[in-house]
Amino acid sequence: MDKIDLVAHAKVNLTLDVLGKREDGYHEVEMIMQTINLHDRISFTKIDTGIEIISNHPEVPIDKSNLIYKVAEMLFEEFELTGGLRVNLDKRIPVAAGLAGGSSNAAATLVAINRLWNLGLTSEQLAKIGGKLGADIPFCIEGGTQLATGIGTDLKELPKCPQLYLVLINPPLSVSTAKVYGNLNLEQVAKHPSTDKVIKALQEQDREVIINNLDNLLENVTLKFYPEVANLKDKVTELADKALMSGSGPTILGFVSGIKEAEEIKNKLEKELTREHKIVVAKTVNHGITEI
Ligand SMILES: C[C@](O)(CO)[C@H](O)COP(=O)(O)OP(=O)(O)OC[C@H]1O[C@@H](n2ccc(N)nc2=O)[C@H](O)[C@@H]1O
Numbered sequence: 497m498d499k500i501d502l503v504a505h506a507k508v509n510l511t512l513d514v515l516g517k518r519e520d521g522y523h524e525v526e527m528i529m530q531t532i533n534l535h536d537r538i539s540f541t542k543i544d545t546g547i548e549i550i551s552n553h554p555e556v557p558i559d560k561s562n563l564i565y566k567v568a569e570m571l572f573e574e575f576e577l578t579g580g581l582r583v584n585l586d587k588r589i590p591v592a593a594g595l596a597g598g599s600s601n602a603a604a605t606l607v608a609i610n611r612l613w614n615l616g617l618t619s620e621q622l623a624k625i626g627g628k629l630g631a632d633i634p635f636c637i638e639g640g641t642q643l644a645t646g647i648g649t650d651l652k653e654l655p656k657c658p659q660l661y662l663v664l665i666n667p668p669l670s671v672s673t674a675k676v677y678g679n680l681n682l683e684q685v686a687k688h689p690s691t692d693k694v695i696k697a698l699q700e701q702d703r704e705v706i707i708n709n710l711d712n713l714l715e716n717v718t719l720k721f722y723p724e725v726a727n728l729k730d731k732v733t734e735l736a737d738k739a740l741m742s743g744s745g746p747t748i749l750g751f752v753s754g755i756k757e758a759e760e761i762k763n764k765l766e767k768e769l770t771r772e773h774k775i776v777v778a779k780t781v782n783h784g785i786t787e788i
């Protein structure tokens with residue numbers, strides 16, 4: 497096999513709790529991660545030599561700083577692979593949005609190289625390698641609905657989430673995940689997410705309880721530093737059943753009961769917000785990286 501085409505999905509955090517800070521600067525988290533249908537398409541082709549990235553998105557680096565490149569380079573060295581790799585990235589997931597776009601691309605690269613070079617690695621082994629390059633990468637491989645603990649790389653499969661519909665609003669600003677974690681003062685946090693309640697609701701397939709308990713502790717930092725994100729959340733709160741920030745932000749998610757409601761909010765916000773806002777209707781899916 498010389499070529500493989502993969503779909504790399506975005507993720508949202510249904511809950512995101514931070515339990516403490518570790519000595520290495522990273523934070524202990526507890527979060528329920530969920531894959532959504534918004535995705536990039538990536539084509540991987542074996543070539544004679546080198547790692548080449550072609551992308552349709554001006555904000556995505558195509559040099560060594562691309563997570564795709566980092567994963568490929570790491571695997572080529574670790575497994576002494578011969579030949580090279582050309583990667584054609586059709587980017588649809590907004591960049592630096594809190595949707596794990598780069599991490600998902602990295603997860604796809606692990607899956608692609610494993611298949612193209614017949615490495616025979618299991619998903620768990622790929623996740624372990626991916627975790628060295630980014631905390632969200634292991635989740636993106638299998639995706640679905642999972643509980644992530646440790647720095648986000650210890651994963652436990654949860655009951656599948658009942659289908660949720662949402663509208664994503666990505667405002668035109670980049671948020672640094674490191675800056676958000678770096679400015680978190682846990683002593684000032686009044687309330688932590690009810691992760692256990694959401695896990696129980698997943699077991700009982702109770703959509704209403706899930707929606708009512710969606711919660712992200714990092715909103716304490718991002719909404720404070722970026723008032724425009726706080727305003728956007730207020731706006732979405734008025735329109736959707738529940739508004740929530742994704743990851744470290746700045747994307748705001750509006751959860752609704754169906755696709756029609758999501759489309760209505762999208763149409764309304766497209767008239768009210770500047771054209772630089774990316775607005776996408778999405779739904780939850782139960783799988784991670786998939787072959788086209
Ligand atoms: C915010 C989330 O996206 C939620 O899923 C993740 O917790 C972060 O995942 P990520 O972007 O893949 O994170 P990484 O690329 O590994 O780390 C980026 C930066 O975030 C901070 N970081 C990340 C994860 C973690 N558990 N504690 C942290 O303090 C560190 O400063 C790190 O330098």
Ligand SMILES: Nc1ncnc2c1ncn2[C@@H]1O[C@H](COP(=O)(O)OP(=O)(O)OP(=O)(O)O)[C@@H](O)[C@H]1O
Nearest residue numbers: 562563591592593594595596597598599601632743
């Ligand atoms: N394949 C990639 N796709 C998108 N961005 C990438 C990629 N590789 C490296 N980057 C860099 O990573 C930065 C963060 O982009 P990304 O879309 O992964 O953020 P994110 O969705 O906030 O991630 P997370 O939710 O995991 O914190 C970008 O500004 C970009 O320079």
